Amino acid sequence: SNPFEVKVNRQKFDILGRKTKNDVGLPGVSRSKAIKKRNQTLLKEYKEREKTNVFKDKRFGEYNTKITPEEKMIRRFTLERQQNYGKKNIYNLNEDEELTHYGQSLAEIEKLNDIVDSDSDTEERGALSAELTAAHFGGGGGLLRKKVSSEQQDEEEEKPKSRKELIEEMIAKSKQEKQERQTRRESALELTEKLDKDWKEIQTLIARKTPKSERKDKEVEKPKPDEYDMIVRELGFEMKAKPSERLKTEEELAKEEQARLQKLEADRLRRMRGIDEEANKKRPSHMSADDLADGFILDKDDRRLLSYKDGKINIENEEEKGEEGEEEEEEEGEEGEEGDHENEEESQEESTSEDEEDDAADGHSDLESDLESEGEAAENKEEEKDKTNENESQNVEKLDPKREAAKSELPYTFGVPESYETFKSLLAGRTIEQQLIILERIQKCNHPSLAVGNKAKLEKLFGFLLEYIGELATLDLPELRTIDKLVLPLYNLCQMFPEAASDSIRFILRDAAHDLEEVIEVKGHATLPGLDTLIYLKIVSLLFPTSDFWHPVVTPAFMYMSQLLTKCRITTLQDVIKGLFICCLFLEYVSLSRRFVPELINFLLGVLHISLPKSQAQGYTVVHPFTPLGKNLELLLVCDKEDLKSWEKQNVPLSIVTRLKEASRTEINHTRLSCLALCFDLIKKCAALYESLPSFHEIMHPVRILLTKHMPVNEYPEKMQEWYHSALKELESKVKHYTPLVCEKKKPVPLKQYTPKIVKVLEFGRKQAGSKKEQERKQLIQRHKRELKGAIREIRKDNQYLARMQLSEIMERDAARKRKVKELLGSLATQEGEWKAMKRKK
Amino acid sequence: QLPPGLYKKVLVILHDSILPYMNEPTLMMDFLTVAYGIGGAISLLALNGLFILIHQHNLEYPDFYKKLYSLLDPSIYHVKYRARFFHLTDLFLSSSHLPAYLVAAFIKRLARLALTAPPEALLMILPFICNLFRRHPACRVLLHRPAGPADMSEDPYVMEEEEPSESRALQSSLWEIRSLQNHYHPDVAKAAAVLNQSLSEMEDDISGLLELSAAELFDREVKKKAVDVPLEFEQVRGLFGKKNDIFAEHFSLD
Numbered sequence A: 001s002n003p004f005e006v007k008v009n010r011q012k013f014d015i016l017g018r019k020t021k022n023d024v025g026l027p028g029v030s031r032s033k034a035i036k037k038r039n040q041t042l043l044k045e046y047k048e049r050e051k052t053n054v055f056k057d058k059r060f061g062e063y064n065t066k067i068t069p070e071e072k073m074i075r076r077f078t079l080e081r082q083q084n085y086g087k088k089n090i091y092n093l094n095e096d097e098e099l100t101h102y103g104q105s106l107a108e109i110e111k112l113n114d115i116v117d118s119d120s121d122t123e124e125r126g127a128l129s130a131e132l133t134a135a136h137f138g139g140g141g142g143l144l145r146k147k148v149s150s151e152q153q154d155e156e157e158e159k160p161k162s163r164k165e166l167i168e169e170m171i172a173k174s175k176q177e178k179q180e181r182q183t184r185r186e187s188a189l190e191l192t193e194k195l196d197k198d199w200k201e202i203q204t205l206i207a208r209k210t211p212k213s214e215r216k217d218k219e220v221e222k223p224k225p226d227e228y229d230m231i232v233r234e235l236g237f238e239m240k241a242k243p244s245e246r247l248k249t250e251e252e253l254a255k256e257e258q259a260r261l262q263k264l265e266a267d268r269l270r271r272m273r274g275i276d277e278e279a280n281k282k283r284p285s286h287m288s289a290d291d292l293a294d295g296f297i298l299d300k301d302d303r304r305l306l307s308y309k310d311g312k313i314n315i316e317n318e319e320e321k322g323e324e325g326e327e328e329e330e331e332e333g334e335e336g337e338e339g340d341h342e343n344e345e346e347s348q349e350e351s352t353s354e355d356e357e358d359d360a361a362d363g364h365s366d367l368e369s370d371l372e373s374e375g376e377a378a379e380n381k382e383e384e385k386d387k388t389n390e391n392e393s394q395n396v397e398k399l400d401p402k403r404e405a406a407k408s409e410l411p412y413t414f415g416v417p418e419s420y421e422t423f424k425s426l427l428a429g430r431t432i433e434q435q436l437i438i439l440e441r442i443q444k445c446n447h448p449s450l451a452v453g454n455k456a457k458l459e460k461l462f463g464f465l466l467e468y469i470g471e472l473a474t475l476d477l478p479e480l481r482t483i484d485k486l487v488l489p490l491y492n493l494c495q496m497f498p499e500a501a502s503d504s505i506r507f508i509l510r511d512a513a514h515d516l517e518e519v520i521e522v523k524g525h526a527t528l529p530g531l532d533t534l535i536y537l538k539i540v541s542l543l544f545p546t547s548d549f550w551h552p553v554v555t556p557a558f559m560y561m562s563q564l565l566t567k568c569r570i571t572t573l574q575d576v577i578k579g580l581f582i583c584c585l586f587l588e589y590v591s592l593s594r595r596f597v598p599e600l601i602n603f604l605l606g607v608l609h610i611s612l613p614k615s616q617a618q619g620y621t622v623v624h625p626f627t628p629l630g631k632n633l634e635l636l637l638v639c640d641k642e643d644l645k646s647w648e649k650q651n652v653p654l655s656i657v658t659r660l661k662e663a664s665r666t667e668i669n670h671t672r673l674s675c676l677a678l679c680f681d682l683i684k685k686c687a688a689l690y691e692s693l694p695s696f697h698e699i700m701h702p703v704r705i706l707l708t709k710h711m712p713v714n715e716y717p718e719k720m721q722e723w724y725h726s727a728l729k730e731l732e733s734k735v736k737h738y739t740p741l742v743c744e745k746k747k748p749v750p751l752k753q754y755t756p757k758i759v760k761v762l763e764f765g766r767k768q769a770g771s772k773k774e775q776e777r778k779q780l781i782q783r784h785k786r787e788l789k790g791a792i793r794e795i796r797k798d799n800q801y802l803a804r805m806q807l808s809e810i811m812e813r814d815a816a817r818k819r820k821v822k823e824l825l826g827s828l829a830t831q832e833g834e835w836k837a838m839k840r841k842k
Numbered sequence B: 001q002l003p004p005g006l007y008k009k010v011l012v013i014l015h016d017s018i019l020p021y022m023n024e025p026t027l028m029m030d031f032l033t034v035a036y037g038i039g040g041a042i043s044l045l046a047l048n049g050l051f052i053l054i055h056q057h058n059l060e061y062p063d064f065y066k067k068l069y070s071l072l073d074p075s076i077y078h079v080k081y082r083a084r085f086f087h088l089t090d091l092f093l094s095s096s097h098l099p100a101y102l103v104a105a106f107i108k109r110l111a112r113l114a115l116t117a118p119p120e121a122l123l124m125i126l127p128f129i130c131n132l133f134r135r136h137p138a139c140r141v142l143l144h145r146p147a148g149p150a151d152m153s154e155d156p157y158v159m160e161e162e163e164p165s166e167s168r169a170l171q172s173s174l175w176e177i178r179s180l181q182n183h184y185h186p187d188v189a190k191a192a193a194v195l196n197q198s199l200s201e202m203e204d205d206i207s208g209l210l211e212l213s214a215a216e217l218f219d220r221e222v223k224k225k226a227v228d229v230p231l232e233f234e235q236v237r238g239l240f241g242k243k244n245d246i247f248a249e250h251f252s253l254d
Helices: A025-040 A042-047 A069-085 A106-119 A130-137 A142-158 A163-219 A228-241 A250-273 A302-307 A314-335 A342-350 A355-368 A378-394 A394-399 A399-407 A420-427 A434-447 A454-474 A480-496 A500-523 A531-543 A552-567 A572-589 A598-609 A641-645 A667-690 A696-710 A717-731 A772-839 B006-021 B025-038 B041-057 B064-071 B081-091 B100-114 B119-133 B137-143 B175-179 B185-195 B214-223 B247-250
Strands: none
Touching: A025 A042, A025 A130, A025 A772, A042 A772, A069 A163, A069 B119, A106 A314, A163 A434, A228 A717, A250 B185, A302 A434, A378 A641, A420 A434, A420 A454, A434 A454, A434 A480, A454 A480, A454 A500, A480 A500, A500 A531, A500 A552, A531 A552, A531 A572, A552 A572, A572 A598, A572 B247, A598 A696, A641 A667, A641 B081, A667 A696, A667 A717, A667 B247, A696 B175, B006 B025, B006 B041, B041 B064, B041 B081, B041 B137, B064 B081, B064 B100, B081 B119, B100 B119, B100 B137, B100 B214, B119 B137, B119 B175, B119 B214, B175 B185
8 A cells, every 4th residue: 555654653672472363453454444434323323413203124124134034035025925815905805706898807818818918929910819818808618718727737736835835845855955965875874885895906906006016117217197096096095093002901900090099198198187179189099880890990091081971072982982882893703693794784885874883882782682672761661571471471481481582581672760660670589680780771771971951861770779768678588798799889879970979979868967966856865777777888998098187978978977875765685786786887987087076986885885794884974875774784795505505696687676585595596606606796896996095994984984894804704805905905905195285386477577579470561460360350440441442542533533523513594694695695796786787877 | 851852852943933922932942952952963063053052042061072073973964863963063153263173073074974974965064064164264274284203104183082182183184085085976177176175265165065966967967958978998808797797706697
């Protein structure tokens, strides 16, 4: 442009690597641009400032950019038609009736007339066409009429289609197009596959031959590389396998595993100490549902990402799918049932559309099980039906061995049950192994990476499983073996969805605690809860790290157990067993963190107390729920000499909690003694656990006095004496050791000084700021400032422009007035002149 | 002379429904003194009436603190009237004219008994002890004894001694609090850890903590929102399948 219009902002120093945006400016151009813009907007507004009429553009879809022009035209056309469709004239009462002349509508006749007129040039001159005659003069023969009627039909067809019809047509068209596209894609795929196959055949030949040909090339003066050759070579390079990562040796694997465990342990320790390091917070590495439990873990586990970002990252999604597919293939390979054609099918299926791929896993497994591909729902239904069948008509089933086999074989796909009832019916009547398999398959078929809703479904499954376990534990004959196995899927689910799992367990704990509180409020005392709650508490210790300083699940569990041990009455032997179970739980919870649990010691002391014959307790005090004198005394006292003799230490079966009544007297006595032995052992473990506490001896003081002064040791069988002595030894072996306490030294508060604060400048020209948040804030403030300045400048310019406009208006007005005045004056002057001239003439 | 149930009922309402309306509240002196001497819950309840008599009617009660001291036994953290008792104890010990040995004995005894207390009581008693330290700076030797003997084979404090002056509390240290820093409840551990540093000047307000119940404590924990949930990394092998599982030794799944 014009060099005189360019303004150059000169830089004082050239700085390397700095991009300058505003070194050249075009003031004239930008000014004219601004003025133009104002002319279009501000001026318009200014001129219309006292006008209230608004121009409305009611053209259909004029400003809608989503509609294509053709579509727009079509829509407009239909609209117009619709508007014109109704009665055109309210005064025309019989519009629907067509006026006819000889059975033909007059309107048509007029139209035909026109047509004929326009075509009349082609007609022979002078001769009237048959149609014309027919139209004008009613015609004569039926022959002619026929033709007319056919034309009428045409007319009807061409009648404007209604809106519905149009839409239908459009839908049909798009469907057709889609189908065409699909067929095209399929054919393309087929072609590529074929090409690939062919290529494989040739590839080997080429791979061997190319070096030869190259040598030849050198010999023969290197002819220009052919285009074909180039493509071939490119393909050859492409097909080369890339080197994959070396397989790790056993040692390396072990080392990695060790490192991982060490890291986890360090994490645990940090949490135990209750140090909050937000920065270091990391999720524990995820165990996938199909973990083999052999401790092998992929270096980079992208699955976890997937499970949280359902379908957001497509690439990884696909990878994942690929993996799944491979697994599936492996499984199939193991089964070794299907022929090659199935594999082909598989590859086809996998390569078709994405939607199908989601179901691919299901589809394959269906193929395997020879159950034919059916929808999941159908299968579930079938299964339910099967069950009823099994119950109702076993005879019929025996007739059909093949069907029976198919039934005993579990289906391969399961939907996640929607309600607890369906879940229960799914597992009812199955063996433990089958239940496990069912659960595993549910997890696999509904892996969160496969569909969006699966995560929520599986989270629900965790709740169902917990409920199921609780139900198993509350049975008259608790199926603890089953629970023992069911813990595994529970653990896996928990690893997948920690939040949901913790929520549901917390929910259970909360309910239990509220029940306890209510009972205490109403009755004043409570009894220990059933076996299910105890099992839940045990499960908590399996699923979550109990050594954390604070944990959303474990800490409430601690509180709840503490309430159980202090608030609940101990009136029966079952209560004692439950209480000891809770003591064990406490010990297990704190086994790593070595935290101090006063309730535990209190309870053990109480248990020892009730094993003594009635006497004045001296030197120690038992606290609630035990009383020095009261009902629950001598609960664990065994006087029968024979029972004492015949006792042998055995594990207390947990089911005893529900069915102690059936046991004989001797058995009960034996259980009592086992409890006592358990109590001794727990005391020993406590002693080992708490020896590092500074007031260990004070804590254990009452227990020791009870053991040494009140226990009738000599009456116990020898085994019991062993337990007793080992506990006592553990208690007394600890040395008393006290060092006076010294407060931690306070950090001295530094004096305020006036030395300047020196900050290291790492990069010049960049703002130094602490955290990212702060930086962002600063940036925002700066941007706001800049915008504000810009806006103020714009407003100022607007005002200037307006003032200029007003001034020019005024000037124009003034000029017009002056001109008019001049004109008037001039005309007056001429009048005057004329008048004077007339006068002079006279 | 009264059955214990009636005794309790009378004593519960005595201080605010009976004493203010009596012309001669001092007539209740004998009744209250006897009740105070009975021991257990009745003594705790009698404290309230006694306090009013001492405070407003010039009752001279010999060995009042000794009696109070002997009331402290492990059950005080578990009884129903815990809040009332500690409210009064707080009042009695708020005087700054008490001798240091007495306060130290109280502190030491409370701390010792706290070793058997439930968490809700601990959350109350720890700030309580902190307040005592603030009021009686002479007792801080219990926390900070830089020039003491390096090693002791025995806690100098004598728990069994009924006379506070003979209990040698001032020569001891608060190892109990150290132990409680390892308490399983995070809040208790934190409250106990406060005593590690030198105390701030402001007294804690314990009026809100007196009535704390286990259920409230539980609710508070359950309602806390966790950002993320750490998980156990040890693979589960079964219900009792952990390493060195205590249950496997003593319980069977049958």
